[in-house]
Amino acid sequence: MKALPIISAALLAATVIPAAADVSDGKVKIGILNDQSGVYADFGGKVQGAAIEIVDADHQNKPDIASNIARQWYDTEQVDAIMELTTSSVALAVQGISAEKKKIDIVTGAATTDLTGKACSPYGFHWAYDTHSQAVGTGGALVAQGGDSWYFITVDYAFGHSLEEQTANFVKEKGGKVLGSVRYPLGATDYSSFLLQAQSSGAKIVGLANAGLDTSNSIKQAADFGIVAGGQRLAALLFTLAEVHGLGLQAAQGVVLTEAWYWDQNDQNRAFAERFFKRTNRMPNMIQAGTYSAVLQYLKAVDKAGTDETEAVAKQLHEMPVNDVFTANGKVQADGNMVHDMYLFQVKKPEESKKDWDYYSYLATIPGDEAFIKAQDSGCPLVK
Amino acid sequence: MTMVFGIPIQAFLGQLLVGLINGSFYAMLSLGLAIIFGMLRIINFAHGAQYMLGAFVGYLLLATAGIGYWPALILVPLIVGLIGVVIERLAISRLYNLDPLYGLLFTFGLALVLEGVFRYYYGVSGRPYATPPLLSGGTNLGFMFLPNYRGWVVVASLVVCLGTWLAIEKTKFGSYLRAATENPSLVQAFGVNVPLLLTLTYGIGSGLAGLAGIMAAPVYQVSPLMGSDLIIIVFAVVVVGGMGSILGAIVTGYILGLAEGLTKVFYPEASSTVVFVIMALVLLVRPAGLFGKDA
Numbered sequence: 001m002k003a004l005p006i007i008s009a010a011l012l013a014a015t016v017i018p019a020a021a022d023v024s025d026g027k028v029k030i031g032i033l034n035d036q037s038g039v040y041a042d043f044g045g046k047v048q049g050a051a052i053e054i055v056d057a058d059h060q061n062k063p064d065i066a067s068n069i070a071r072q073w074y075d076t077e078q079v080d081a082i083m084e085l086t087t088s089s090v091a092l093a094v095q096g097i098s099a100e101k102k103k104i105d106i107v108t109g110a111a112t113t114d115l116t117g118k119a120c121s122p123y124g125f126h127w128a129y130d131t132h133s134q135a136v137g138t139g140g141a142l143v144a145q146g147g148d149s150w151y152f153i154t155v156d157y158a159f160g161h162s163l164e165e166q167t168a169n170f171v172k173e174k175g176g177k178v179l180g181s182v183r184y185p186l187g188a189t190d191y192s193s194f195l196l197q198a199q200s201s202g203a204k205i206v207g208l209a210n211a212g213l214d215t216s217n218s219i220k221q222a223a224d225f226g227i228v229a230g231g232q233r234l235a236a237l238l239f240t241l242a243e244v245h246g247l248g249l250q251a252a253q254g255v256v257l258t259e260a261w262y263w264d265q266n267d268q269n270r271a272f273a274e275r276f277f278k279r280t281n282r283m284p285n286m287i288q289a290g291t292y293s294a295v296l297q298y299l300k301a302v303d304k305a306g307t308d309e310t311e312a313v314a315k316q317l318h319e320m321p322v323n324d325v326f327t328a329n330g331k332v333q334a335d336g337n338m339v340h341d342m343y344l345f346q347v348k349k350p351e352e353s354k355k356d357w358d359y360y361s362y363l364a365t366i367p368g369d370e371a372f373i374k375a376q377d378s379g380c381p382l383v384k
Numbered sequence: 385m386t387m388v389f390g391i392p393i394q395a396f397l398g399q400l401l402v403g404l405i406n407g408s409f410y411a412m413l414s415l416g417l418a419i420i421f422g423m424l425r426i427i428n429f430a431h432g433a434q435y436m437l438g439a440f441v442g443y444l445l446l447a448t449a450g451i452g453y454w455p456a457l458i459l460v461p462l463i464v465g466l467i468g469v470v471i472e473r474l475a476i477s478r479l480y481n482l483d484p485l486y487g488l489l490f491t492f493g494l495a496l497v498l499e500g501v502f503r504y505y506y507g508v509s510g511r512p513y514a515t516p517p518l519l520s521g522g523t524n525l526g527f528m529f530l531p532n533y534r535g536w537v538v539v540a541s542l543v544v545c546l547g548t549w550l551a552i553e554k555t556k557f558g559s560y561l562r563a564a565t566e567n568p569s570l571v572q573a574f575g576v577n578v579p580l581l582l583t584l585t586y587g588i589g590s591g592l593a594g595l596a597g598i599m600a601a602p603v604y605q606v607s608p609l610m611g612s613d614l615i616i617i618v619f620a621v622v623v624v625g626g627m628g629s630i631l632g633a634i635v636t637g638y639i640l641g642l643a644e645g646l647t648k649v650f651y652p653e654a655s656s657t658v659v660f661v662i663m664a665l666v667l668l669v670r671p672a673g674l675f676g677k678d679a
Binding site: 184 | 392394395398399402403405406510511512514515522528529531533534603604605607610613614645648649652653655656
C-alpha cells in the first residue's frame with residue numbers, strides 16, 4: 001500500500017511552538033519509519049503525521065535497510081526522533097541505533113516485549129501494544145469465557161514463537177490446556193493442512209500466532225473449511241481493523257482479538273477517526289492512533305522541556321501521563337513501556353454491521369496493569 | 385481408530401486431499417510451462433506473473449464490469465492468452481535465434497515489471513474474491529469437511545490437464561505443433577505457418593496460466609505476489625518431470641502436491657523446502673527428470 005504521511009491539522013491544532021532558541025537547528029524533526037509495501041504494509045501504512053516536520057521512509061521489513069535510514073536521518077538530516085517501526089526485528093535494530101546516538105524512538109508498530117525488556121533503552125519507548133498484552137487480552141479473556149483448550153497455528157520465527165509461548169503460558173495459568181501447535185514458514189499461502197490439524201485436535205480455540213497477510217489468509221481459509229461453523233473459535237493474537245476491512249466480515253466474523261483502540265468506542269474516538277478518514281479514506285487502527293499519540297506526546301514533552309535535547313525530553317516522556325484520544329491516564333514505566341488499557345473485541349456478523357467500518361462488538365476491558373509486564377519483571381537492565 | 389504413520393486415518397486422508405488440491409494448481413501451471421518450453425525452447429519466467437494477471441483480470445472484470453466467476457472462467461484465459469500473443473509477437477519471437485538465456489532474462493524482467501505495476505496500484509495485501517455462490521459451502525466427506533470450491537478445483541484441473549494432453553498428443557493440430565518443434569524448416573516446407581504455430585503455443589501456455597489464476601482467486605487472495613510465491617515451485621515441478629515433458633509436468637505436479645501435503649503433517653517447518661529436496665534427489669538419480677528423454 002502506497003501510503004504517504006499526511007500532515008495532520010489535528011496536530012496543528014494542538015500546536016507546539018517550542019522556544020526556537022533552545023531547539024537545535026530551529027526545528028523538531030520526526031522520522032516515521034514503517035513498512036509501506038510488504039506483507040505488513042496495511043498494518044500501519046497510513047501515517048497520521050505531525051506538522052513541525054515529518055519525514056518518512058519504507059524499511060521494507062528489513063533491519064539492515066531500516067538501520068541505514070535511521071543512521072542517515074540521525075547523522076545528516078537532523079532527525080530528532082523515530083517512530084512507528086513496524087516489525088520487531090526492525091524496531092530492535094533502530095532502538096539500538098537510537099540508544100547509541102542518544103536519540104528518542106517510540107515504537108507503535110512492533111510487538112516484541114524485548115523492546116522494554118532486555119533490549120530496553122533510556123530513550124526508547126513502546127506505545128500501542130506488545131505480545132504480552134495480546135496474549136493476556138485474547139488468551140486470558142477467552143479462557144475466562146470457557147475457551148479452555150487451545151491449538152496454535154504459529155508462524156515459524158521469533159515473533160510467532162513468543163506470541164504462542166506467552167499466550168500458552170497464560171492459558172495454562174488460568175487453568176486451560178494446550179492440545180498442540182503447528183509451525184509454518186512465514187508467508188505461506190495455503191493453510192488448509194494446518195487448519196485441518198487444528199480441526200481434528202478438537203480444541204475449542206484455534207489460536208493464530210501470526211500477523212498481517214498470514215492472519216488474513218488463515219482466517220479466510222478457516223471459513224472455507226468450516227472451522228467456526230463447526231463450533232471452534234478463532235483467536236487472532238495480532239489482528240487489527242485494517243486487516244478485518246481487507247478480509248471482509250463474511251470471512252472474519254466471530255474472530256476474537258485485542259486492540260488498544262477502536263474508532264467507534266466513544267465520541268472522542270469517532271471525531272478523530274472522522275478527521276483521519278477524510279484524509280486517508282480509511283478508519284485508523286490502534287497502530288495509527290498510537291503513532292498519533294506518540295508523536296503528540298513527544299511534541300508535548302518537547303514543549304514542556306523547552307528543548308529537543310534528548311535527555312530532557314526523555315525525562316518528560318517518562319514523567320508525563322498520557323491523556324489524549326488514544327488513551328486516558330496512560331503511564332510510562334521505567335522500562336519505557338507505556339501502560340494503558342486494552343480492549344477485547346469480537347468481529348461482528350455481516351448482518352450486525354450497521355454502517356461502513358462497523359466491525360467490532362466490545363467484549364471486555366483489560367486493565368493496563370494486567371495487560372503489560374511490570375517494570376521490575378521486564379528484565380530491563382535500567383530498572384533498579 | 386485406525387492409524388497411518390501415527391496419525392488417525394481420517395486426518396491422513398484429509399491431508400492427502402489437501403495435497404491434491406495444491407497439486408492441481410502445480411499441475412495446471414507446470415503444464416503451460418512445459419508446453420512453452422517444449423515447443424519454443426523458452427524458459428518462461430513470466431508464467432507466475434501471467435497466473436497473477438489471470439487472477440487480477442478476473443478481479444477487475446468483477447469489480448469494474450460486474451462480470452462474475454463463470455464468464456470469467458472463459459474470458460480470463462482468452463484475455464491473458466491474447467496478452468501472451470502480443471508479448472510473443474513483439475518480443476519473444478525475436479529471441480528464438482539467440483542463446484536461451486535471452487529468453488529467460490526477458491521473461492524474468494517482464495515478470496518483475498508486471499508485478500511492480502500491480503504492486504504499485506494494489507499494494508501487497510491482496511484483494512478478496514468471493515467464491516461463486518454455486519460452489520460455496522462444503523461437503524462433509526466423513527473424514528473431512530471439503531469446501532465445495534476446492535473439490536471443483538481438483539476436478540476442473542484434471543479435465544484441463546487431460547484435455548490439453550490429448551489435444552497435443554492426439555489431434556492434428558497437436559501433431560503440427562510437435563512436428564514444428566522437431567524440425568521447423570521441414571514443416572514450413574510443407575506449407576505450415578510455423579511462426580503462427582509458435583505464437584499460438586505461447587498464447588495457449590499463457591492462457592493456461594491465466595486460467596489457473598482465476599481458479600486460484602477464490603482460494604487465495606488476489607495479490608501481486610501470488611505468482612512469484614508459486615513460480616519457483618512450479619519450475620521445480622517441471623524439472624522433476626523432465627523439461628518439456630507434458631505428461632511429466634502433469635503427473636509430477638500432483639505428486640509433489642501430495643508430497644508437500646504430507647510434509648505439512650509430519651514436519652510442517654520443512655513444507656516450503658521439501659519440493660526442492662525431492663528435485664535435488666531426482667536430479668542426482670535421473671538428470672533428465674522422471675519423464676524426460678535422456679539427452
